[in-house]
Amino acid sequence: MFEQLGLIGCGLMGGSFALALKKAGLVKRVVGYSKSPSTTERARQMGVIDVEAPSALLAVSGADLVLLAVPVSATEATFKAIRHLLNNNTLVMDVGSTKREVIDAARRVLKDQVGVFVPAHPIAGKELSGVEHADADLYTGRQVILTPIERTLTAQITKAQQVWTALGCHVQQMSPEAHDAAYAAVSHLPHLIAFALMNAINGQAQAKQFLSLAGPGFRDFTRIAASDPSVWRDILSSNREELIAQSRHFQRALHAFENAISAGNPDALESLIEQASSSRAHWRMNAIKPQN
Amino acid sequence: MFEQLGLIGCGLMGGSFALALKKAGLVKRVVGYSKSPSTTERARQMGVIDVEAPSALLAVSGADLVLLAVPVSATEATFKAIRHLLNNNTLVMDVGSTKREVIDAARRVLKDQVGVFVPAHPIAGKELSGVEHADADLYTGRQVILTPIERTLTAQITKAQQVWTALGCHVQQMSPEAHDAAYAAVSHLPHLIAFALMNAINGQAQAKQFLSLAGPGFRDFTRIAASDPSVWRDILSSNREELIAQSRHFQRALHAFENAISAGNPDALESLIEQASSSRAHWRMNAIKPQN
Structure with a gap:
């Protein structure tokens, strides 16, 4: 049971985590911060967070659990904003789809405190972004990959495993390198291909007719092409070598x-x-709940 | 209302058409033939067809509606097997995903009778093949593309439109060339890509681990990769120029x-x-029923 979740990034992933923690009775209070004040306000109105923080640092103040749910490229700046309030009683996690860049940023910024950070990647998502689509069951039954490094504190790893397990997830650990190679193959490349297919069709004079004729196979194949551009810009960029x-x-x-x-x-x-x-x-699919 | 459907090919597509016609009360009797006698027998046991025919010709005997639901490469041989029993009171359709090769075969074999053949492509399917997966609602709400040629009889086109419309389909006509170009883009290429992605992953030493980590995005993106190999061999081959x-x-x-x-x-x-x-x-998706 946590006293306070400091949530940085109140979008789909962060908002769903807050709702899931609340539903499971695992947190007393959620203090949230988003870059856009209107997002933070909406998150509070929706009951995703209890208190709006005017900065990342203030969201972390008093938090024993911190979740970074920001695009990968915003990770380093976020660590810088919050590092002064982290201590060995804090568990810090992210939800990023690539791990090496995030870990490099954590080492650079957190230095001796890097051990409180447990890199995490829940294998869940939607092609719809934003707190409006936050869902207390987004993570239920899904895999969560933790990629701790040699300096990560054992107590933090244990706590991270307990939290995700309590949310109904199947948790496993692997190295950041193994993680990034695997998800280049089974997630980042499929997204890249789906984006490229849409652009290939749209680049042709008959695009509109072609698209009007597409059926259920196309629908499912291209679902991930509707994913959030800034999030996926960061994922594809930060894992470029494995992806190429x-x-x-x-x-x-x-x-x-x-x-x-x-x-x-x-x-x-x-x-x-x-x-x-x-x-x-x-x-x-390696999932606990029935596939949906 | 038809007296008899002569069904050639009692798999997923053909079996679903027979079930849909029966459900809509549009046919008195279904006589079916499949290359494999065990398929024909199973279709009869399941009530998909009423009578097993020992040959394609005998399935067509007495039929005022004939559906060819065979792989594209089997079309020419099927036309040869049945041409002696076709007359201007017969409506013959196929359900092939490519149209030019099928139409070329029809011209070569049916000659003066080619007008009774209305090339049809219902935009429906499953990644599961076989009569076991036949479904009276497979076509409900889906698009059906008819690609008649200048010699196709108007009465046959009208009847074809009526049948598919009665099954709840949205029917439209276009040229075989426009059809094959469009479906190369929105169906055949996505299948080709999905097949290639699976083989690319399987060709790597870590394939098993990679696949164990894949989530819902991968699941939907690769669903069509499980499609029937002989059916898709024919589709990709017969539309090779547009596909490449x-x-x-x-x-x-x-x-x-x-x-x-x-x-x-x-x-x-x-x-x-x-x-x-x-x-x-x-x-x-251009569909009548809610997407599912």
């Missing part, structure tokens, strides 16, 4: 298909599709 | 993203994402 490497793997696989198609080799093509189809048909 | 052209558009768009990422130009990257995100956020 994964994109190369993908382009090689795409060319193998194109070669089979252009060569008029239906057996080779079917064999390539069969590998993909069989693998996807047997895949199940 | 669309893949080139896509790769150019992807490279624009990669350039912005590699150059460390977050503004350019955000602008590219913003175009995609805004376009996808405003897109709505």
Whole structure:
């Protein structure tokens, strides 16, 4: 049970965390700060936070739990704003989709206090951003990846595991490097591809007609293309090396298909599709709750 | 109201059409044929068809409505098998995802009878194939594209429109060329990409770990990668020119993203994402029923 959550960033991810903590009875008071005062005000009106803080530092004042739910590129400035109020009784976490850059920023800014920060990535989200879409059940049943470093305090790791587990999450730990490589493949590259497909269609004269004819396959395939531009700018930028490497793997696989198609080799093509189809048909999302 | 549906191919698409016709009270009798006798038998046991035919020709015997629901590459052989029993009182349709190759086959084989064939493409499907997944509501609320040629009989076009409309579909006509170009962009390319992504991941040593970490974005993005290999072999092969052209558009768009990422130009990257995100956020599937 925490006395106070200092929430920095009251959008979809941060707002959902606050609502989930409240629903689980794990926090007495949520003090929130957002860059935009209107967001902070809306979060309070919606009951996502109890008190509006005029700065990140004041949101952290008195907090034993701090969540940074800001775009990855805002992490360093946020650490700088709050570092003076952190101590070994504080648990600080983020919810960023990439981990190495965030950890580098934490080392640079927090220095001896870096041990209170437990880097966290809950595998949840929506293509809709903003506190209006905050949802107490966003994280229920989802995976949460913690990527502590050698200096992270054991007590903080334990507390982080307990919080997410109490929210119904399946928690596991891995290195920041392993994390960033894996999510380049299964999340960042799919987003990049979905964005590129939309732009490829929109760049053609018949775009409007093409889009009017699209069906349920297109709908699901491109859902993630509607994701928040500033959030994804940061994710794709901060994981650029792994992402470009994964994109190369993908382009090689795409060319193998194109070669089979252009060569008029239906057996080779079917064999390539069969590998993909069989693998996807047997895949199940590693989730606790039924898939939705 | 039809006396008899001759159903050739009792899988997901054909079986769902038979069930939908029955549910709407539009047919007295369904006689079905599948290449695999066990499929035909299962279709009869499930009540999808009333009578098993030992050949395509015998399924068509006595039929005033014929549906070809076979992989595109089997179309020509099917037309050959049934052409002797077609006359101007028969309405023949297919459900293929590409139209030019099917129409070429119809011209070659049906010759003077080609006018009874109305090429049709219902924009519906599942990543699960087989009569076990046939669903009387698969087509409800979906778009159906008819691509008649100059020789197609007006009476047949009218009847085709009436049937699909009675099944709750939104019917429109376009040229086979316009159809194949549009679906290369919004359906065939997304399938190709989803297949390639699965193979790109599976080709890496960490594939198993990567896949175990994937979440809901990956799940929806790759859903279509589980599609039937022989069906999609035929679709991708038969629309190869349009598909390769669309893949080139896509790769150019992807490279624009990669350039912005590699150059460390977050503004350019955000602008590219913003175009995609805004376009996808405003897109709505052209469907009659609520999206599901």
